[in-house]
Amino acid sequence: MLKLFYAPNACSLASHIALEEAGAAFEAVRVNFAETEQRSAAYLEVNPKGRVPALVTDRGVITENPAILAYVAQSFPEAALAPLDDPFAFAQAQDFNLYIAASLHVAYAHLFRPARYAQGEAAAQAMRAHAPQAIGDHFELIEQRFEDGRPWVHGDTYTISDPYLFVMSRWLARDGVGNEGRFPKVLAHRERMIQRPAVRKVLAREALPAI
Ligand SMILES: N[C@@H](CCC(=O)N[C@@H](CS)C(=O)NCC(=O)O)C(=O)O
Structure with missing residues (x-):
């Protein structure tokens, strides 16, 4: 299952909403900025940049909102979240x-x-x-x-x-x-x-x- 690492009200909210709009099955995992969890060893293994969002897929991790947004639109074409054929x-x-x-x-x-x-x-x-x-x-x-x-x-x-x-x-x-x-x-x-x-x-x- 897809796993989205996010922090509340961070830019990851865009990818989070896109996954929900797509009707994707995904797990949302909160990264606690107040405890600088984004720089913990465990999270740096997910995203060495120490930033959210990070989307874990069965083929590896995608970071950067524009990349995740395009991936979601292409992976769930029935949701029509982007003009994929144009x-x-x-x-x-x-x-x-x-x-x-x-x-x-x-x-x-x-x-x-x-x-x-x-x-x-x-x-x-x-x-x-x-x-x-x-x-x-x-x-x-x-x-x-x-x-x-x-x-x-x-x-x-x-x-x-x-x-x-x-x-x-x-x-x-x-x-x-x-x-x-x-x-x-x-x-x-x-x-x-x-x-x-x-x-x-x-x-x-x-x-x-x-x-
Ligand atoms: N270019 C990246 C930016 C990611 C980014 O800067 N995320 C911020 C939250 S909005 C972050 O994780 N900040 C944590 C930090 O700076 O320690 C994207 O668009 O995904």
């Missing part, structure tokens, strides 16, 4: 997911985990000070996608990009990020997400509030 549309989904992983998530990490990037309090303060601007610039672009009235990231159809955006838009409410009210269409997407039964189920499993 190379261009699939690339667009990857485009969005990789943008989140490589740019928006990293902008958040400058705020939440500055020590990853530079040593010392002055460097940390400088990163924290600039992060809200960088996060906001990314969300400006995402907000524009929804100007045509689409309900989901790629249009009328829900895909693996939607839970990934949901994680990022939940983090808008975290301390130090700034004015989430600047992005009403992104917040409307977040509201649509919490109406979905799979999302509610995963939030309950991770013991998280709706927002």
